[in-house]
Amino acid sequence: MRTKSEARRNAILMAAGQIFHDQSFDGASMAQIAQSLGCSKATLYSYFESKEVLFYEVLMSAASAQMHDTFAAMESSSLPIGEALQAMGEQVISLLYSEEVMAVRRLLLSAAGRKADLGRACYDAGPAQFLEAMSALLKQYMDEGKLRAANPRVAALHLRALLESEWLDLFLFSTMQGFDQAFCKETATRATETFLAAYGVV
Known part of the structure; x- marks a missing residue:
């Protein structure tokens, strides 16, 4: 299995944290987060299987x-x-x-x-x-x-x-x-x- 880039994962968490903060959980979307990072939603989902999982990881980190x-x-x-x-x-x-x-x-x-x-x-x-x-x-x-x-x-x-x-x-x-x-x-x-x-x- 391809090893995920830790730097990319951390960048996703930072971007997602800002969007969740600004838009709330319900207002934020995986599409918004992907757009802010300049990547596709498929790339985002390869790191985090759902918005709920990403939200959880943002909270914990x-x-x-x-x-x-x-x-x-x-x-x-x-x-x-x-x-x-x-x-x-x-x-x-x-x-x-x-x-x-x-x-x-x-x-x-x-x-x-x-x-x-x-x-x-x-x-x-x-x-x-x-x-x-x-x-x-x-x-x-x-x-x-x-x-x-x-x-x-x-x-x-x-x-x-x-x-x-x-x-x-x-x-x-x-x-x-x-x-x-x-x-x-x-x-x-x-x-x-x-x-x-x-x-x-x-």
């Missing part, structure tokens, strides 16, 4: 680098529990509210309700893995006696919700004025303190 950095920080932290959660919280907020990931989330929100398989695939490749990594970290802290014993998955959901609590409306209603690092630190601090009040040990 946009978030993969940030996700990797956040997972690495979560797994390698040796700080005291409060400092570790604070540092992780800032990483999580920075990831979820970076321009790249917010664009991914907007694209997914616009399409996933009508594309259940796509929504599930994106969840499995992103949030599900993130939740698993966070749950494993919190379970480790529970086993070490740094957090009270509880369901680590539920605790991870609570922590993520706390970290997003002061950001989510800004994202949903498009009222963010750029990413504010100081606000990130402040909100991560409040989320960490609230989480430890619920899950910390006396």
Whole structure:
């Protein structure tokens, strides 16, 4: 089988990402993407079998680098529990509210309700893995006696919700004025303190 050019594949992902962003999933077409690249639709389909598959790959490529950095920080932290959660919280907020990931989330929100398989695939490749990594970290802290014993998955959901609590409306209603690092630190601090009040040990 002919080996596909990685450079060509990356060029398709970049062009498709821009068109999906500008036109939405429903408004974009494989013909538009092919035209923007100066290639045929047949060439495009030789790399990606459908618009849904291409859309999925755009979403995942946009978030993969940030996700990797956040997972690495979560797994390698040796700080005291409060400092570790604070540092992780800032990483999580920075990831979820970076321009790249917010664009991914907007694209997914616009399409996933009508594309259940796509929504599930994106969840499995992103949030599900993130939740698993966070749950494993919190379970480790529970086993070490740094957090009270509880369901680590539920605790991870609570922590993520706390970290997003002061950001989510800004994202949903498009009222963010750029990413504010100081606000990130402040909100991560409040989320960490609230989480430890619920899950910390006396």
